[in-house]
Amino acid sequence: MSAPAAAPRARTWVSAVGANGAVVWLVCLAIVIALAAANPSVFLTADNAANLLSQTVVLALVAVGELFVVLTGGIDLSVGSLATLTAVLSAGIIDAYPYRVFPMLAGVVVIGALVGAAHGALVTRARLVPFVVTLASFYLLQGLAFAYSETPVGAIPNDLAVFSMANLGPVPAIFLVVLAIIGALTWVLARTRFGRHVYATGGSVEVARSAGINTTRVTIACYMICSVLAALAGFVLASKATVGTPSAGTGLELSAITAVVLGGTSLFGGRGKIVGTAGGVLLLALVENAFTLMHVSSFYQDLVRGAVIVAAVAVFSRKD
Amino acid sequence: MLSEPLFEARGVTKSFPGVRALRGADLTCHEGSVQAVVGENGAGKSTLMSIVTGVRRPDDGELRWRGEPLDLRSPADGLARGIAAVYQELTILPHLSVTDNVLLGQEIARRGVLDRPAQRARVREALTELGLGDLDPDTEAGRLSVAQRQLLEIARALVRQARLLILDEPSAVLSGDELERLFTVLRRLTGQGVSVIYISHRLDEIEEIADRVTVMRDGAVVATGPAAEFDRARMVREMVGRDVDQTFPAPDAATEEVVLEVDGLRLPGTEPDGITFSVRAGEVVGIAGLIGSGRSRILRALSGLEPAGGGTVRVRGKPLGRGGLRAAIRQGMVLIPEERKTDGLVLDLPVAANVTLPVLDRVSRLGVLSRARERATAQKQTERLRVRCSGVDQPAGELSGGNQQKVVLAKWLETGPSVLLLDEPTRGIDVGGKSEIYQVIRELSAAGLATVLVSSELPELLGLSDRVLVCRDGRIVAALDRVDAKEETVMSHAFGELHDDGGAA
Numbered sequence: 001m002s003a004p005a006a007a008p009r010a011r012t013w014v015s016a017v018g019a020n021g022a023v024v025w026l027v028c029l030a031i032v033i034a035l036a037a038a039n040p041s042v043f044l045t046a047d048n049a050a051n052l053l054s055q056t057v058v059l060a061l062v063a064v065g066e067l068f069v070v071l072t073g074g075i076d077l078s079v080g081s082l083a084t085l086t087a088v089l090s091a092g093i094i095d096a097y098p099y100r101v102f103p104m105l106a107g108v109v110v111i112g113a114l115v116g117a118a119h120g121a122l123v124t125r126a127r128l129v130p131f132v133v134t135l136a137s138f139y140l141l142q143g144l145a146f147a148y149s150e151t152p153v154g155a156i157p158n159d160l161a162v163f164s165m166a167n168l169g170p171v172p173a174i175f176l177v178v179l180a181i182i183g184a185l186t187w188v189l190a191r192t193r194f195g196r197h198v199y200a201t202g203g204s205v206e207v208a209r210s211a212g213i214n215t216t217r218v219t220i221a222c223y224m225i226c227s228v229l230a231a232l233a234g235f236v237l238a239s240k241a242t243v244g245t246p247s248a249g250t251g252l253e254l255s256a257i258t259a260v261v262l263g264g265t266s267l268f269g270g271r272g273k274i275v276g277t278a279g280g281v282l283l284l285a286l287v288e289n290a291f292t293l294m295h296v297s298s299f300y301q302d303l304v305r306g307a308v309i310v311a312a313v314a315v316f317s318r319k320d
Numbered sequence: 321m322l323s324e325p326l327f328e329a330r331g332v333t334k335s336f337p338g339v340r341a342l343r344g345a346d347l348t349c350h351e352g353s354v355q356a357v358v359g360e361n362g363a364g365k366s367t368l369m370s371i372v373t374g375v376r377r378p379d380d381g382e383l384r385w386r387g388e389p390l391d392l393r394s395p396a397d398g399l400a401r402g403i404a405a406v407y408q409e410l411t412i413l414p415h416l417s418v419t420d421n422v423l424l425g426q427e428i429a430r431r432g433v434l435d436r437p438a439q440r441a442r443v444r445e446a447l448t449e450l451g452l453g454d455l456d457p458d459t460e461a462g463r464l465s466v467a468q469r470q471l472l473e474i475a476r477a478l479v480r481q482a483r484l485l486i487l488d489e490p491s492a493v494l495s496g497d498e499l500e501r502l503f504t505v506l507r508r509l510t511g512q513g514v515s516v517i518y519i520s521h522r523l524d525e526i527e528e529i530a531d532r533v534t535v536m537r538d539g540a541v542v543a544t545g546p547a548a549e550f551d552r553a554r555m556v557r558e559m560v561g562r563d564v565d566q567t568f569p570a571p572d573a574a575t576e577e578v579v580l581e582v583d584g585l586r587l588p589g590t591e592p593d594g595i596t597f598s599v600r601a602g603e604v605v606g607i608a609g610l611i612g613s614g615r616s617r618i619l620r621a622l623s624g625l626e627p628a629g630g631g632t633v634r635v636r637g638k639p640l641g642r643g644g645l646r647a648a649i650r651q652g653m654v655l656i657p658e659e660r661k662t663d664g665l666v667l668d669l670p671v672a673a674n675v676t677l678p679v680l681d682r683v684s685r686l687g688v689l690s691r692a693r694e695r696a697t698a699q700k701q702t703e704r705l706r707v708r709c710s711g712v713d714q715p716a717g718e719l720s721g722g723n724q725q726k727v728v729l730a731k732w733l734e735t736g737p738s739v740l741l742l743d744e745p746t747r748g749i750d751v752g753g754k755s756e757i758y759q760v761i762r763e764l765s766a767a768g769l770a771t772v773l774v775s776s777e778l779p780e781l782l783g784l785s786d787r788v789l790v791c792r793d794g795r796i797v798a799a800l801d802r803v804d805a806k807e808e809t810v811m812s813h814a815f816g817e818l819h820d821d822g823g824a825a
Binding site: 191192193194196197199200203204206207208209210211212213214266270271 | 415426433436
């Protein structure tokens, strides 16, 4: 009853910074400084910078999409499979014909929207658990990709391949495209009515509903955003690889969730920012980059990933 | 008063699995009038309100708005008509800012893009009216006190400019000052023709604010009429369906044996040596004070739940050891917490499991539970405290508030305590349940327990206590004997000398 005790404890600076996703950027900065100091001749090259940023592109799309679903209190395990499916479909259908590129890009967006709408409808209207719904489509979509082709398939036109590999100095062109998408979504979350409704729905569905918010629509929209971005990531994967591989997106869902958690987002929904998730993506890319530069096996990379996740959760993602 | 009703509910019924929550309830709301709805917990008030707001749909019966049939499919429909509610459970989202909480679902936006200066201005206006003018609208709501959050809820309803405003137990966490301000706002709104439904357990509030009173019992309306026709005794009589003894059983159990000695206890952040008192076996010592005065913190510090900044605490002459809560329990001092549902019970577990939770080693052998012993233990305690449940296997969450509280008491009595710390033992419990809890407290004193009681309901505190301590700014500022402890005296001490001049005494 007494007011001071009912108010939550004053937050430590760590959790305050963590909630804003700033910690992960500080860690990124520290790694960059360490790598630059340890091996400037390799790390501080335009080639390596471009390589590093290029590595973030696909995961950034998927992770930011995942963030929207996590903000609603859900989770999407199907993003990797969806990216795989759109990768094989893109390369297979375009099959090196330039005139098919833009229709296929539109088709990829439609596929993403349909998959996301199905997820959202099953979660809201049929009241199924997000984990189970998207676990099922994780297998379904991967199965469809294999049914389409069990081996790398198709080809993409030269112009698209060149674009997806092009660098403007140390910055890949495609990175700028993804940056623009992420910037727009950041603005949507921070400054629009829809953004507020996302946070409110994730904070408490009942509260949001009783405030007159159409939580069903908000939730479905978030699943659609997530799936569209994952589908686009598949298109990018095909463009970069110039073929569609039926394992192109394998493991993306876990990396995406990792990036979301590293960015200080609450898995219970209602709290988290894109800037944090973006930092999480960069951190994962930096770790990978560092291990490559130091010629350490990828096995150790997974060890470090696990340790980093536990550390991140211990610092700022405690259940409250 | 004889204007056409703004809103009417006729013959509304609603059933949940195993419960008929509403059995043909009627409610009529006029413009510019405060319609009080009273009734014991479980009488169907909150269910009726959820139907009025569109959160739930009635099984049968009809709603009318200005004489026209009204079909509410969702809260959004109700809000569109101008039906807004301040709910009993706090619905503030802790991670959103004050602005976002107040304007939830009501964001000021142009083509979907938030107009932040306009939002801030609107929120400040509503907060100022509620006396929160100096609150920064960008603060995260989770950092506010419970009372402030309740005021945010009210602000949320204010900015909606509702035609029909429902307040479901708004006062439970508000101080007298805040309540006065709320009443001022309500009077302004009714002056503008707004219709208000006011639900409260505090009958003095009803007498002060209501124009009409509706009494509910067992899912039906049992009486309705102008407030002038309802004095407290009648309201209580209609609510429980019988005459309830409103007087408190007289305390007479105090002995000479001192059980609890508190010497110079200090709450962190307050001045030292503020809290010194003792409690004898069979005695009930009440701690009065305003919200935020530290009265609940004293209990938490004693129980080891919160660290104390200094001082000594002795139970039966033995200084309290280190080890916080567990040490206190070992030495026989237990806290019955204010938040029954979250801190006192595991709602999904049966009564028996709840009761034996602190004494699992006694009902198990080599770590294996004996179901028989568990049930026997629980049976004994629930019979002693007259817990009304279908059996000790019933989940605690299914019991009424009063019976849940008895289960919490049973659980701690099982540890064989000598000091009982009661924090708001009857909060959210209906009238009938309250007098049963009072009876239990009396019986426990008679059995020799020393009790420290905190309650924001002054009549209850004064009625139960042998002595009353008044707390202000984390210190005990007055100790009054039962005969001297009158409401006015206690309040003037609670407010401090400054307010004494204001004529409270």
